[in-house]
Amino acid sequence: MKFFKLLAAAVLGVLPLLATAQAFPSRTVKIVVPYAAGGGVDVMARVLAERLQRKWGQPVIVENKTGASTIIGASAVAKAAPDGHTLLLTSESTITSNPFLFDKLPYDPVRDLLPVTQLVSLPQMVIAHPSVAARNLDELVALAKAKPNELSYASYGSGSLPHLLFEALKARSGVQLTAVPYKGITPAVTAVMTGEVQLTLAGVSSAQAYLRAGKLKALAVARSQRLPDQPQVPTLREAGFADIDPHESWFGLFVTGGTPVDVVQTLYRDVAEVAADPAFRGQHVLARGFDPVFSTPEAFGQFIQADRTRKAHLIRISGAKAE
Template sequence: MNRRALLGLALSGITVCSAPALAQTYPSKPIHIVVPYAAGGGTDTVARALGEKLSKRLGQPVVVENKAGASGIIGTDAVAKAAPDGYTLLVTITQTVLTNQFLFAKLPYDPRKDLSMVSVLADAQLVLVTNTSLPARTPRELGDYARTRPGKVSYASWGVGSYSHLSGAYFSKLARAESTHVPYKGEAPMLQDLLGGQVQFGFASILTARPYIQSGKLKALAVTGAQRSSALPELPTFAELGMGDSAFKTVGWIGMAAPVGVPPAVTAKLEEEVRAIMQTPGMQSRMAGLGLRPLGSTPAEAQAIFARDWPVLKMLVADSGAKLD
């Protein structure tokens, strides 16, 4: 065997042996989780709950940093450009790693090249709600109602390009209705106008809309996703009602990502710990209280979800005509 072959074998042995060693020594310093939104929101709450438990399990501080701005672009870009060593992580929603690619003409990062999914932590379904004055009892009846009143029916969302907007626009197109989109700065004012009848229908988060649904102040017609929501188990999915479009099966999610190039052993360590945390009764209860379905997927599963949702969100943004630049 020549010298080059021997050297190759030696280097290969170092690589193989270094992976488990790296997993054993990681982490050796504080981990930073970047949330690209302001403190106090759902994503921030999930990140802090996860960070607290990660810190206890890994024996190192886990610092949550809020780097808000530009629809999540600032914080996401900071992680995409960070060193790929497992010490800077991103906890974010679908928008920054998926939807923004279609809402903005240009981004400072490419999520497919610059970020690697570690886990989809939890997902969240939407519920189609209407003002109680509308006679519609099903999505199809609502579509018929809107189609026969062109320009007189409006749907609300919590912002241009939001999942709420994209779902409402798709529903309106599917019904061949000329409904008017009314965007709000947040879900609270959106629901207030739905209650008051200034707008007729909208897609809302289950957590926020549930009290109004249960009190009879809003009428709920169906939920998105592939299965019924445990928070509103009496409501059918769109698929159950014969509307099995991928747009209505797709749900928003909160995920963890890292810069591309993190050593596989470190990613595996993170995934193992995150999955264990998400399966604890305390975390399951916490997620349910936020209107989320806890998942804690593997990196491969997270990447599959990312790949599955990419064309759907691209289509939804194109159909809605939404742009944020």
């Protein structure tokens, strides 16, 4: 008799969890994107929303909440009901850079935003105008020392990946480089291609066509391994600059802190099923120059911890502060 009472209690304890999982989603799901429509994060959110809506039979909408270095969008999700119906799709700056660039944030990226999955990685490359007489970073440092203040790099804000890399390079090597601000990665790459500036750090997807055409050249890649289609380009670690490697940019999916674990797992499982579709992966990930990741919530959480440590180090030595 005692056994059946214990069994009944166990079943009753599990039923609420099953009901939560089965009921989710029970209404419209909103994916908040803290960037303007049309960019890489936004496009990924809209494709994912369409696939999840098809799977769930519930509306999935994308809402662009831009401004304040992604803080407005992140805060909206942090303050939403913790039931999984409000998601945040953002890049690393929201989670691992902003905490060290701003003295105070209206959200805690650890407590208020739970990781669901790292969607993709965006490998970064140190690129230069073909006129720069350097084939690698050692030669670039030597050139910068020989011609102080003659080399400039394109950045897209204090704390952006190009800013962190080149300011750290200046601090490490004692070279003089001039930072020139641009409104985003595309104008920054264009500025290098046209010779307005000589250097930047750019996503492979942004620079690949120009590299193939000989309008840009790559000096190093910020990635754990060399790129298959650029095998001659060493990683920053191989080049001896592992201590200032900002690593890749990335997009990830988050949910409001306090959301039940079973809902987080449902979200991860359903996104992973979408990602497993070869058509989705080929057309919307690989064709855009992204590396597919689609990690578990646990693996994503560990990755974020490592990235926070790396960003804290680079932001400290670069002296970057929010603009």
